[in-house]
Amino acid sequence: MTDLNTTIGSIELKNPILVASGTFGYGEECDEFSDVNQLGGIITKSITLHPREGNPPPRIVETASGMLNSIGLANIGVDRYISDMLPKYDELDTTVIMNIAGSSLTEYINVLEAVEAVPNSLAGYEINISCPNVGEGGMEFGVDCDLTSQLTSELRQRTDKLLVIKLSPNVTNIAAIAQSAEAAGADAVSAINTVVGMSINPATRKSNVYTKLCGLSGPAVKPVGVAAVYKISQSVSIPVIGIGGITKGEDVAEYLLAGASAVQVGTANFRDPAAGLQILTEFHDFCDKNNISDLTELIGRLQNDT
Amino acid sequence: MRRIESGKVLSNHKLAKGMYRMDISLPEISSEVQGPGQFISLTVGEGWQMPLRRPMSIASIENDSISIIYKIFGKGTVWLKERTSGEVIEAIGPLGNKFSLDKINGKEIILVGGGVGVAPILYLHDQLSKDNQDHLLIVGAVTAAEQFLEHSPKTGIHLTTDDGSVGEKGTVMTMLEILADKVENPYIIACGPEPMLAAIYKFTTEKGIEGQFAVESYMACGTGLCQGCVIETTKNISKEHTYHQKYSLVCSDGPVYDINAIRI
Ligand SMILES: Cc1cc2nc3c(=O)[nH]c(=O)nc-3n(C[C@H](O)[C@H](O)[C@H](O)COP(=O)(O)OP(=O)(O)OC[C@H]3O[C@@H](n4cnc5c(N)ncnc54)[C@H](O)[C@@H]3O)c2cc1C
Ligand SMILES: Cc1cc2nc3c(=O)[nH]c(=O)nc-3n(C[C@H](O)[C@H](O)[C@H](O)COP(=O)(O)O)c2cc1C
Numbered sequence: 316m317t318d319l320n321t322t323i324g325s326i327e328l329k330n331p332i333l334v335a336s337g338t339f340g341y342g343e344e345c346d347e348f349s350d351v352n353q354l355g356g357i358i359t360k361s362i363t364l365h366p367r368e369g370n371p372p373p374r375i376v377e378t379a380s381g382m383l384n385s386i387g388l389a390n391i392g393v394d395r396y397i398s399d400m401l402p403k404y405d406e407l408d409t410t411v412i413m414n415i416a417g418s419s420l421t422e423y424i425n426v427l428e429a430v431e432a433v434p435n436s437l438a439g440y441e442i443n444i445s446c447p448n449v450g451e452g453g454m455e456f457g458v459d460c461d462l463t464s465q466l467t468s469e470l471r472q473r474t475d476k477l478l479v480i481k482l483s484p485n486v487t488n489i490a491a492i493a494q495s496a497e498a499a500g501a502d503a504v505s506a507i508n509t510v511v512g513m514s515i516n517p518a519t520r521k522s523n524v525y526t527k528l529c530g531l532s533g534p535a536v537k538p539v540g541v542a543a544v545y546k547i548s549q550s551v552s553i554p555v556i557g558i559g560g561i562t563k564g565e566d567v568a569e570y571l572l573a574g575a576s577a578v579q580v581g582t583a584n585f586r587d588p589a590a591g592l593q594i595l596t597e598f599h600d601f602c603d604k605n606n607i608s609d610l611t612e613l614i615g616r617l618q619n620d621t
Numbered sequence: 622m623r624r625i626e627s628g629k630v631l632s633n634h635k636l637a638k639g640m641y642r643m644d645i646s647l648p649e650i651s652s653e654v655q656g657p658g659q660f661i662s663l664t665v666g667e668g669w670q671m672p673l674r675r676p677m678s679i680a681s682i683e684n685d686s687i688s689i690i691y692k693i694f695g696k697g698t699v700w701l702k703e704r705t706s707g708e709v710i711e712a713i714g715p716l717g718n719k720f721s722l723d724k725i726n727g728k729e730i731i732l733v734g735g736g737v738g739v740a741p742i743l744y745l746h747d748q749l750s751k752d753n754q755d756h757l758l759i760v761g762a763v764t765a766a767e768q769f770l771e772h773s774p775k776t777g778i779h780l781t782t783d784d785g786s787v788g789e790k791g792t793v794m795t796m797l798e799i800l801a802d803k804v805e806n807p808y809i810i811a812c813g814p815e816p817m818l819a820a821i822y823k824f825t826t827e828k829g830i831e832g833q834f835a836v837e838s839y840m841a842c843g844t845g846l847c848q849g850c851v852i853e854t855t856k857n858i859s860k861e862h863t864y865h866q867k868y869s870l871v872c873s874d875g876p877v878y879d880i881n882a883i884r885i
Pocket of ligand 2: 336361388414481508531532534536558559560579580581582583847
């Protein structure tokens with residue numbers, strides 16, 4: 316039997332499989348299919364200071380082995396998250412990480428401070444930095460080392476909980492952004508968020524998604540995610556959480572070999588809300604078959620002679 | 622309760638031009654179905670070529686099996702067409718809400734189905750017929766080749782075709798305007814392509830007629846996780862799963878809405 320425990324910062328996960336932000340709601344929508352307590356953890360949907368309705372439809376289109384989305388961070392806002400969701404997380408026997416989004420440095424800080432001010436059982440925060448910064452003329456936090464560093468250190472000063480920075484793949488040098496997050500005090504980084512994409516209906520000459528530019532996810536982006544994790548893990552010493560296109564147990568092994576200490580399952584939850592558990596079972600089988608006694612035998616153990 | 626179930630295809634055959642009917646053995650899901658308007662969502666293709674499930678309205682339920690009526694639209698429905706009896710298909714359901722008959726208050730029901738919108742309308746038609754509840758049914762298509770019901774005005778079944786090759790010539794609107802005028806207190810329940818719903822919307826709004834629509838929307842999950850399948854609402858009808866006021870989640874709060882509650 317393989318020991319599936321893995322550690323991210325000071326947090327020990329019972330297994331390396333979490334569900335990704337925005338693909339598992341607030342963790343309660345699919346109770347009847349999936350016992351979330353068996354998962355390594357849940358990352359809840361991005362929360363902003365105020366509730367957001369999200370973008371007008373259409374918000375979704377299928378692509379080859381993937382999908383494009385532009386939900387527009389629809390969420391209940393931090394006040395309702397605190398009053399309605401946090402108490403429910405007290406009942407869960409798994410690691411719950413809150414994902415925070417914002418359109419200014421102040422917004423991220425305000426959301427985090429609001430949650431820090433109340434007793435709760437969250438393990439920590441994942442910071443979605445793929446958000447346009449209104450103050451900086453709409454430039455995304457996640458594309459700039461200085462902004463990433465400033466945001467990370469401001470948040471670090473305000474929490475002792477786990478602080479994970481979630482990186483965007485839509486940058487020239489993702490490893491440099493990861494280094495900025497590490498230097499500013501992040502406990503871990505996760506990658507990747509969605510890849511910028513677009514889809515046009517040639518017959519109508521219109522975009523298939525309202526906002527035109529949107530985010531690609533699913534198996535189509537898995538190689539992008541694996542490469543990102545590999546590059547990052549070569550340049551930082553904090554743990555990396557791998558995300559992108561995971562649909563089966565071997566995908567988890569692939570991410571771990573590239574250097575991830577844990578992974579998140581996203582789009583696969585849409586086809587099967589119990590995908591995380593299915594992938595966990597498959598991954599466990601993979602480890603047993605390969606006589607792996609614990610995950611350190613996989614994490615970063617890519618063989619260099621091809 | 623919603624369930625995920627793999628079921629055997631019992632039959633899969635052509636009903637009319639581009640329209641097919643598939644019966645799938647789904648004892649668990651069918652035992653949970655509450656009524657017409659609800660849908661199931663099917664995985665299509667091998668592997669993850671087509672990652673998203675295809676939502677399909679329940680067209681009838683019989684002895685543990687669920688029937689869908691589908692139109693060939695793109696690669697997913699082409700894949701469905703190629704399934705043969707005995708093959709296994711994976712479904713999630715029942716999803717969404719049902720038509721609510723307690724809002725009708727003795728009014729005269731006119732059902733309108735266009736294109737693939739006939740599926741939930743036929744299920745409702747069967748249910749009303751079983752309950753001996755009087756109602757009229759209008760089913761529209763472009764030509765006779767796409768119709769699979771019998772034109773039977775005497776029993777309240779009115780077909781329309783754009784070219785007049787069967788039934789009344791014109792769109793469902795031609796027939797709807799006539800019938801809505803004839804009955805004293807019409808109540809309209811419709812499902813079909815967006816232009817059809819938009820025309821009915823305009824008509825009912827002008828005439829102050831009440832009714833319900835079952836709408837379609839692109840969705841990734843059908844279970845409330847992705848927040849993708851929204852429709853704009855006119856009032857705050859959001860429920861537990863939507864969390865919002867301006868938009869409603871078609872998969873969980875819909876697909877059935879009061880006509881005056883949404884913007885088409
Ligand atoms: C609640 C609901 C009930 C439905 N009931 C029926 C039914 O009873 N019979 C029937 O034939 N069709 C029905 N549809 C529409 C049906 O889901 C689409 O026709 C089908 O998904 C098209 O798949 P495709 O692969 O052939 O087309 P493609 O164009 O290849 O599909 C690409 C993507 O777009 C989505 N898509 C395309 N058209 C639609 C649409 N009209 N609505 C939602 N998503 C769409 C597909 O699901 C897929 O994700 C329903 C849709 C909804 C939302
Ligand atoms: C519909 C949808 C909504 C998402 N919402 C969020 C979000 O609110 N916050 C966030 O950090 N990432 C969000 N993501 C990105 C995912 O968490 C994940 O990083 C990405 O989809 C890649 O993983 P996957 O290929 O397994 O889906 C969303 C993705 C999808 C498809």
